[in-house]
Amino acid sequence: MVTFPGSLDDRDAARAVRAAGGEPVALWHADPSLHDVDAVILPGGFSYGDYLRAGAIARFAPVMESLVSAARDGLPVLGICNGFQVLCESHLLPGALVGNAGRKFVCRPQSLRVENVKTSWTSGYRAGQEIVVPIKNMDGMYVADDRTLDKLEADARIVARYRLGNPNGSYRDIAGITNKAGNVVGLMPHPEHAIDPLTGTGADGLGFFLSLTGVAA
Amino acid sequence: MARVTVDVVLKPEILDPQGQAIVGALGRLGITGVTDVRQGKHFELEVEDGVDDDTIAKLADTLLANPVIENFTISR
Amino acid sequence: MARVTVDVVLKPEILDPQGQAIVGALGRLGITGVTDVRQGKHFELEVEDGVDDDTIAKLADTLLANPVIENFTISR
Amino acid sequence: MSIDTVEQAEQTPDQSQPSKELGLADDEYRQIREILGRRPTSSELAIYSVMWSEHCSYKSSKVHLRQFGDKAPKTDALLVGMGENAGVVDAGDGWAVTFKIESHNHPSYVEPYQGAATGVGGIVRDILTMGARPVAVMDSLRFGRLDAPDTARVLPGVVAGIGGYGNCLGLPNIGGEVYFDESYLGNPLVNALCVGVMRTDGIKLAKADGPGNKVVLFGARTGGDGIGGASVLASATFDDAKPSKRPSVQVGDPFAEKVLIECCLEIFAADLVVGIQDLGAAGLSCATTELAAAGTGGMDVDLDVVPLRDPTLAPEEILMSESQERMMAVVTPERLDDFLNVCAKWDVTATVIGTVTDTGRLRMTWRGETIVDIPPRTAAHEGPVYRRPTERPFDQDAIQAHDGSSLPRPRGGDELRKTLLRLVASPNLADKSWVTDQYDRFVLGHTVLAQPEDAGMIRLDDSTPRGIALSVDGNGRYSKLDPYAGAQLALAEAYRNVAATGARPLAVTNCLNFGSPEDPAVMWQFAEAVRGLADGCRQLGTPVTGGNVSFYNQTGSSAILPTPVIGVLGVIDDVAKRIPQAFRSDGAAIYLLGDTRDEFAGSEWAYVVHGYLGGRPPAVDLAREQLLASVLIDAGRDGLLDSAHDVSEGGLAQALVEAALRGDSGARITLPEGLDPFVALFSESTARAVVSVSRPHEAAFAELCADRGLPAARIGTIDVLGPSLEIDGQFTVALRELRAAWKGTLPARFG
């Protein structure tokens, strides 16, 4: 679990990992060591205030250098919201995330369809499974050129799409994508806020974390 | 048709957190020699030929910039 | 010391809701003749004299702009 | 640049000084000269002018606010009472909770986004200063009419600012209010609340103790933000302000604040400070004088070392600057290195600017010269106190006499149905998710209830099921009709809202938004509201723990509706036992608790349908409120209730619509016998709630109400799959139609 200055959902993501039977380990942006963890989550938030562009400054943190090369070697990495933005800025994932089409911060329960269940983070879902998790972002519109988008679709690298309304104008309703190997996943919605009906929108999000601990176990 | 650009910058006395954050990141990038950064907005307008600078100024003053905290410049 | 400006604009194929919203508001303001608006970012850098355009270009390419979606221009 | 030193002040006693321009009355200026035995230096004048401003000194309100202490109910729930940055409440099991509400009205009119954003930033620092981790925010907002052009400028900016700052801090927004009334058009109200959690042994106080201890300024650099803001902004209407007195806008940096919060929490955890104070209005002037006054009594400060964003600032400006995201700590020399190391870890600029002394004097130097030498108490606590004249407004009797009882009322099912659809779509009753969807309510993972529930509720920590519930309420129209009752009605509603979630109300914070205290009619409203609140709190057993006064809320000579906004905090032992608002259990019985009378003065119906305000507001019955609360809390604890929703503005009809839409459940209602259907549906009688009870619990619930003597009328049943709300013998309206009317209003205006 990486904490950048301005990370916000790091405690939530750690709680979700714990709920899935994993052991969260805190990583610090200024410490290049990954401390031999089995997987890394880049949590949501506003790293460096989202100044300049969301994720643009976090990308240069010392921990990111190690993370980028470990990810290329297959380490499972999940970027949630701001983490997704960091992954795009670091070019671990194609495309970019820009200001919502509605030009407002959007926070609401969001229905998704999970499309690729072969990644490290989605193997616990059924293909086509419909789940509800919160969305909350300012810069959540996924954009890329048509070639990239076509390629993502052709390679089945779209992990999840919005259904029943696109909250932020993302091209082709994209809510999350993965890299070719399926170990790196970027997700705009927040599964860590859907692990307990008491405090979230339900428990539909736990599957992302269970997918991982299932694999690691 | 003409292209007009309007640049909007924070007044000098107003805090610019974004610019500060960028200056902070430069060190980590290994870039030296840049001592200050201020971030503003850049608009590119397509306007019909009859539209004069007064109209653009009105537009800038009401819509593009917030005159309480920002200044703007128009260039063609 | 010199002042260098870097303007960053979205590539034409990327949607610009902010610019669209401004076009939409023009009518209400009674301003006609502005047919399109695109919003970008404007940076004003204070740089020491030795800093050349290559360094600025590197800075713009890696930090100020995201080449996946944006283009930039440098002017002194 | 010439510096005005203490030495010079002694040598040039007759030099004229701009005391008036700084907002000081002649008497006040004379008083400063008396205290010092000479004329003040310009820096001293800067300090006194901001510290003695209405905003910082409470000079017009103090004599009234005393009642909150004098009439305070006996309670062991208070760990820290009024007078500190925020009160602290004992939440049980070693947990302490601190909360406070504060206004940022004028800045939000000038620059809505930044004004509202820095309002959130300021109150969050107040809570942090107590040693607590800020865990949630709320916002109480009032604007001009929804269709007024300027509302389209102010509201979206304010909402984006509150969201922009709070979201970036990672604080869930768990509730608030949005009201529209023409009186707020030129003077919107932006009141922000923050709540924080800590262990009881972690409470920090704002005092500079221990001679030789170091005074550290940390956080953002000091710039020219809002210079004169504290004084000028808060003590003159914009119409009076000369251009030169216009406040410059403060810009917030939520990222800097987020880092500052984490940095402070790490500092608290390692126990590295003796005392701590945030820098808010009046910046360094306030922090240094208050810290010194509350501690050993003296402090030496070197202003030259204050890190500046704008190097051209003069010492007077440094002292008055309201730059955001700054804190001041008192640290022992032994702990100083550790302290500075934590700051370095978080990239927070920290500078030792002074030392605690036992001289009883606050001394400041600049370029080697002494420019300030004052007894700090005289600036911080011993400012002027005014007993301003009060006078019942000449038209108050007339307003109360014209009670609107002759206003035409809807008759028959068809008219009632139309009235209902019109009311649910009216700006004050319509769905507010256009606003609240811009706020993160999930972050931190402890939010159990948030908008649109009756109160926000959060769990205190992962390690405990214990939680707190909070509600903020106010009703300017009721307060206009009767400010004494209006304050109590706001208190009663917040209290009821908290109880409706199953939490036990414990303590109160308040933000008193009024016009000019120099207007005797406004001062009367203020005095009445304070008296009403103090009496109400005593009766309910919920002490006032702190708050904020905002005067001069007016456009020209017309004041806003008198608007006391009251926040109530409650505690619940197990958040899993919370009572939600939604109808959700098929076949469950719906009960209306409490008595309904013909009360329409100040109601939404009178306002929306007739544009009318007159009469006496609904009767206050605090004993009944306590009874209702006790039934809700006990029934909730025993698991008897499926849902509860308080009845307030818009009456029973609005409560039923909200509960039905929230649960997407239909309901069949039979209005109580003997009540006129219009009165039953739309009266705003207090001390009422709508609850639903599933069959197996009905007998026990009915018995509980009977035992306690709480009227409970069984008025219908829930039909979860039913597509409509049916009022037997009157009308049926589809949920779809209700939802469209209720949800459409704000998006239609703001997009």
Ligand SMILES: Nc1ncnc2c1ncn2[C@@H]1O[C@H](COP(=O)(O)OP(=O)(O)O)[C@@H](O)[C@H]1O
């Ligand atoms: N309406 C009020 N009711 C009770 N206490 C109040 C009220 N207004 C202000 N206070 C108290 O007076 C003190 C000073 O208030 P304020 O100046 O707002 O605090 P700060 O200096 O932190 O901004 C605080 O303890 C505050 O709680």
Ligand SMILES: [Mg+2]
């Ligand atoms: Mg304070």
